[in-house]
Amino acid sequence: MPNAMFQNIPFHPDQASSIARSVDQLHFVITGITLFFTFLIFSTICYFMIKYRRRSRDERPANIEGSLPLEIAWTLIPTMICAGLFIWASSQYFANAKAPDGAIEVFVTGRQWMWKVQHPEGQSEINELHVPLGRPVKLTITSEDVIHDFFIPAFRVKKDAVPGRYTSLWFTATETGRFHLFCAQYCGAFHAGMEGWVIVMEPNEYERWLNSGASGETLEAAGQRLFQERGCANCHVEAGGGRGPSLRGVFGHPVRLANGLTAAVDESYLREAILTPNSHPVAGYPPIMPAFQGQLDEEQILDLIAYIRSLRNEGEAQP
Amino acid sequence: MSTATTVAPEPRAATPLNYLNVEYGWRSWLFTKDHKRIALLYLISITFYFFIGGAFAVLMRIHLIDPQGALVQPETYNKLFTMHGIIMIFFFLIPSIPSVLGNFLVPLMIGARDLAFPRLNLLSWYIYMLGGAFTMYSVIHGGVDTGWTFYTPYSSTYANSQVIPAALGIFITGFSSILTGLNFIVTIHKMRAPGMTWFRMPLFLWSMYATSIIFVLGTPVLAIALFLLFLERVFQVGIFTPALGGDPLLFQHLFWFYSHPAVYIMILPAMGVISEIVPCFSRKRIFGYKVIGFSSVAIAVLSFLVWGHHMFVTGQSIYTGLVFSALSFMVAIPSAIKVFNWTATLYKGSISYDAPMLYALGFIGLFTMGGLTGLFLASLSTDVQLNGTYFIVAHFHYIMVGGAVMGYLGGMHYWWPKISGRLYPEIWARLAAAIIFVGFNLTFFPQFMLGYLGMPRRYAFYPAEFQFLNVMSSAGASILGVGYLIPLIYFAWSMRYGPIAGPNPWGATGLEWQTPSPPPKDNFEQPPAVADEAYDYAHQEVGLV
Known part of the structure; x- marks a missing residue:
């Protein structure tokens, strides 16, 4: 067990959808901003702590009231950074909000503690979602009981499954393989077990999968x-x-x-x-x-x- | 000493009468109307809850060492994180600085004999204890498993645990916050000593004032949300459950309308504490007094307008998301301004590394990280990945533990000589501060990575690839736990064996340092008057200490 623990430690999630790369770019830029300012504050504090350490009990440093130019500078700089991030993140979010025309429609229903997936062709599956590579897929999501949340980390998509209404999300998978599917909204005793796999297949394999099996009526x-x-x-x-x-x-x-x-x-x-x-x-x-x-x-x-x-x-x- | 007309007497050999030894017996404590004694009642109560809530956290971190869950069944794990959250937020963090340090210091800092409504103050504590009793009842009778957020319809229809007593406990405790807030607002308005203008007040009072506004305006909304939850769970009145004709997201709007400002209830007082400690241990006026004061007020106002950023993935309209995203970014600006001003206060100061200062500097660093990681969550597109994952857990622990708890501990170390009249062992205090800083970062930094990788929060078991980072986090938690036990021991030790502190061991400005330690029952031997600004360290007599 301890050996297994050190194997396959991931340090960033798979980038397996068409939006993953651009979301990550923003993520890394904010990470850079965070590291820069954290380093700036930490190093300034350490520098001042050493340079201005108390050398005598009788020290009385001069009064410094403040500085209007500095206050303006450190109000404007964070404001501009925030405005830039807001515009970037919001335009990404808006661009990704609506599914493209011609997306494959799949219905997802959450219930304690499983995901039921219905393909229009009649195939249904539990805790698995088969999708073809390179084609947009739109999920229409609801819940039969409490609020769940459909989350595919490798695709950078997440949406609540809310009882009594439909929500939706879409993605285009860009890599074949198996990717984690999680419930990300606490939903009771076996919340942690409400997980499964998204299986991205080559389009022709997907067609074969769709037509295989005794898939009742559409x-x-x-x-x-x-x-x-x-x-x-x-x-x-x-x-x-x-x-x-x-x-x-x-x-x-x-x-x-x-x-x-x-x-x-x-x-x-x-x-x-x-x-x-x-x-x-x-x-x-x-x-x-x-x-x-x-x-x-x-x-x-x-x-x-x-x-x-x-x-x-x-x-x-x-x- | 130019800030007041009273001059503190030197400590005498015979113990003078003070608020601690003026009366003895349990009646003198349980029926006291002295704000200082009520502060100590709160101190004992919240310390009790801190260690209960901490024990739940320890069990959780032990459980998560193994991907399958090492310790308990998933149902039990769900109760552990729920009760950890409820106890830490409602029974420790929210009352911590306001009810202990605020109660003790607000009258002393403005030169008053007590709060405006001493009986109401005692009532606040009893209400708090009654609420705590209901919550402890729910813990003992099987616990509650809804998460501290009580999301409907799970909490109102589906959960089979002690939801009602836990929610009732929080409902009742809320009134204690409201009364405390009311008391502080009236006291700060009406009972300032002659000459203590608004802009001569210590910044701790500005932050107490801003916090009190949130107490009074926000807490009733939480009470409403919990009352509606009660109606639906007990009487099946359809409010939140769609099958009964309700709207499940309505609860989240009501809940976060209070609970996001509640984050600022926890962090604003800590910011106030830092604004006292940094000038004292730099022996310098605080940099940008008015800017820091007004940024507290700005944060309090904005805090009521950002609740929707908890709901970006609920399917709310993208335009709603846009507005809440913009408002959430705006909160970052006054927070950043504060950090820059505290750091600038160090410039050309005379800096000593006493324990309160170590906590304060730790606060600035950790709050900076906590605040900056909020940018990921205010940004709509990156929030989609991080919402509901361990990234959120890490972010709010950097604010609430790295921020609020570090601020509280810094304040406790700074004012402990005033509260107890004794000094604690400085070397142990510095050691504990260092252990807490290291343990905290080791516990919570890996959780940022876990969240980005996609590990959802509130998972009793998890895929094996997340184990390494979870074990790191658990290792850090064991260090952090030790770090928190050390101050408990030396504070208790110092009450009997600590050296006598004297009225002003730090050479600090502020009225509370111009009366003996511990202060007499009525705070000041003569009513003080104020002629100068706060933090007038430049004109302080040399060799005072």
Whole structure:
């Protein structure tokens, strides 16, 4: 055991995503600033301690009140450094906030104490996430119980899994291999065991993996089945003219609400519209849809959303 | 001596009456209205909690030597870090400098006989003890496992531990902080001696004043958050749990609205202590008095506007993140200004290396590191990697232990001769300061690296590649633990065997040094008056010591 302890000690995490290198650049610059000022303060203190050490009990140094130019200098310099870091870090964060178009969509659900991963093609896995090299992957994340946090250190990405809502993150893996996946928000007894692996594969291997195994029905197909079974289709008639609006082509577009506002139809909107429909009824339709809060589990909601996403207008690209 | 009209008498052979020997018996302590005795009640209580909280930390560090966890089950480990956090923050750090040194010194420093509301002051201590009793009840009856942050919906719906008594203990103790803050604000406004203008006050009082404002404005919000948690956990009122129609992130907003300013409750008083010690042991006026005073106030105000930086990865709007990031960077500026001014105070001084000064210089160095590592967390894109990891643990321990605890120990060494009338063995005190400095850095520096590598905090077991740095940290903790035991021993020893200190062993300015040590019950034999600024070391009589 003691020998194993000294093997493979990492001193910086893998840089395995498209953003890792640029985040690390900023990290190293701040490290440099930290070391510089720490060294400056430590060495100045040590120098003064030696140079101005008390040589006699009767010493009475001259009064120095302060210095306005110095105060201005050491206010402005930290202000400029902070402003520079703020701009750099924020622009990075903004640039990385939105997933690129055409990203692979994967759904992640956290629960005490495991990660459930659903691929739209129907593959599902637990505490593992298979992704292809070099293609953007967007994760839509939620939780069935408490707050968790989906963290892949090698990719420099992290996002809370919050019950009752969707959060998302995205990454493009740039190295094949196995990378740690951690829960980074304390979630109870086996928080430390809520970990797993992200497996980055060559694209053709990934295709083979995706099509292998007895992967039941796709999310879209499961959603279509639920849409019939739960009676959604009775009102949301696809051709229009039903008691509820047709859902063809709504995803990714704005919708007018009864209160005069418009809302963008995305995963979070659909989730709320299914669970608590009368919180924001669509303009032109009476608020008669029953609430499905407590009637559907997180996976069924994801199935329905996948189905509604697939109802595109003719000739429209996937949103 | 030009700062006051009273001149301290020389120590006499027969022990003069002072606040310690004027009365005896437990009633004279438990029903005392003397701020100095209440300060000692607090001192004993928080020292007790410090060593309880420290024992939990020792168990955690032993457990983490092995990646599988060497000592306890994960459920027990979760309770250890929760109770370490709750006890250290609410029952040691928050009351430490304000309730012990503040209680003792605020009236002495402004030349008053006592605080404005002596009975309220005693009540604060009883409230603190009642809150402590509830928290200790939860510890003895199985403990609580939510983390000191009590995040919902885990704490309100899912946790199967003593959440309610622990939260109730913190809720109650909060009122003790509020009353102390109220008392200090009124005292500083209304009871200053003739001639003690705002800009003649020692900077310790400025920091006490800024801290008191946070006590009074921030603590009620924590009480609200914990009360709502109580409502949901006990009566299933849907506030935070989505299944009941609540919003889980609302709790984090309420909690951090208090708990981020609470960081400044811990560090501002320590900054005040440093502002007293550095001029005294440099025999020089402090550099930039007004700048340091106003930066305390600026920090107190800004501290209420930065809570969202704890929530950058919760999925909050990126624009919200932007605003909180900018405001968090702004806190760095007054903190940096203070560090530069303390360092400049040393310039052309007459510097001695007595124990309080060693703690103060250690504080400046460690606080600098703690503050600078905050830049990583105010920066949105680097915070994503570091949030929720050991980097956070290292960062806030540099502020709270490297900063606040070093400041508290520096203050205890500086004013111990005044409090007890005795000197402690200087050589042991310097040795302890050095051991604590080394042990602290060895404990917490590796945790910065662990966090950057991606090790999440609050893990009862961890992947084997993180073991080396964890073992380093545990080794450092054992050194740090020894370092903290040494002062406990020599302070206790000095109360009986220490040499008599005399009124002003350091040759310090300030009214508290112009009355005998220990001070008489009513603080001053004659009401003092002030004619000069604080830290007037240049005009101090030569050969005073």
